[in-house]
Amino acid sequence: MKAGLLCLAALSAAATAQPHRRQHHHHAKRDVVVVTDVIMATATAPAAVVYVDANGNPISTSYVGQPQSSPTAAAIPASSIVAYTPPPAPTAASSSYIAPAPASTSETPAASDTSSVAPPVSSSVSSSSSGSSLANSGYTISYSPYNNDNTCKNQTQVDSDFEAISDFAMVRLYGTDCNQTATVLSAASAKGINVFAGVYDVTQVDSEVQDIIDAAKGNWNSIHTVAIGNEGVNNNVYTVAEVVSAIGAARSKLQSAGYTGNVVTVDTFVAVIANPELCQASDYAAANCHAFFDGSVTAQDAGKFVLGQAQRVSAACGGKDTIITESGWPSQGDTNGQAVPSEQNQIDAINSLKSAFSSNIVLFSAFNDYWKQNNAGTYAAEQYWGIMGNAPS
Secondary structure (H helix, E strand, C coil), rough: CCCEEEEEEECCCCCCCCCCCCCCCCCCCCCCEECCCEEEEECCCCEEEEECCCCEEEEEEECCCCCCCCCCCCCCCHHCCCCCCCCCCCCCCCCCCCCCCCCCCCCCCCCCCCCCCCCCCCCCCCCCCCCCCCCCCCCEEEEEEEEECEEEHHHHHHHHHHCCCCCCCEEECCHHHHHHHHHHHHHHHHCCCEEEEEEHHHHHHHHHHHHHHHCCCCCCEEEEEEEECCCCCCCCCCCCCHHHHHHHHHHHHHHHCCCCCCEEEEHHHHHHHCCHHHHHHHCCCCEEECCCHHHCHHHHHHHHHHHHHHHHHHHCCCCCCCCEEEECCCCCCCCCCCCCCCCHHHHHHHHHHHHCCCCCCEEEECCCCCCCCCCCCCCCCCCCCCCCCCCCC
């Protein structure tokens, strides 16, 4: 920033934290970063950013939440965002989803520099009345194996759910409870789908990583990434130092068990931009980004908004490969400014995301999650993000 002061106006805090042992995704209202001292806050509406010269005279005004006008949203080459080459037809023992380095069948955590990554390629996806009819090949979907009453799904139920999401390339998990790594690995391997495993509680990294090791049984072909934590820094649950330490501990333990894939931490794009140590400790930058919570973005522009934030993340992380690890749109709920939940808008938003990203994005989520609870920051939509509708099981 040239001579001048960065002033932040019209900022109002919101986002009430919701304690819930499986509330994996804490949807929050729009977060704002004050670059001067690296401060994060949460706002219910876009914040006005007024630029003044050295004498205090206003020069220009822009609004946080509109990446095209944000001073930190300078154009970053799309090639810095990791793209994934869809796998060949699955075999009995396939290692089908390899990214960020698609030319290799395995990747050591230290090799986070991927110079041959192709840029995202826009794809034309026509609107449809059903999320299940959208082209899903090559994409990743998030999945939580819980019944509506918050109990654990068994292997038969997980297998049934995977019949509905069998055309996705990879499935993202958030934790290890309910023996979910094992049940999902079983269902996924039968379909040639890979797994983005997760450790939810950073303070229990040793035991949760052991759960993943036990589930893999020495066969790491299907596990593409292990994530340590989800939005823990953004939600003030863990410090950056705690997360970075947990990543190191997890990587060491996993490598000792024969795993050579990616180890990352996932947080909101705001938290990652404000705390680049998170992506520096990860094998690629992993950030959640939902256009719905910005309030100034329509469903049809979701892809443009999320791509802009992905470029900001990549820039903050020194050009590191970047994957958006959550993005979607609710089919029901309350309106948030220009963001309107509806079935058609959900379809339009997913199409927009797919047009902006060739595959380097995790769509959120597979099915409606009725086990979740709403709070003041979720716009009565927390249960209705399933792009496939209700789960078969």
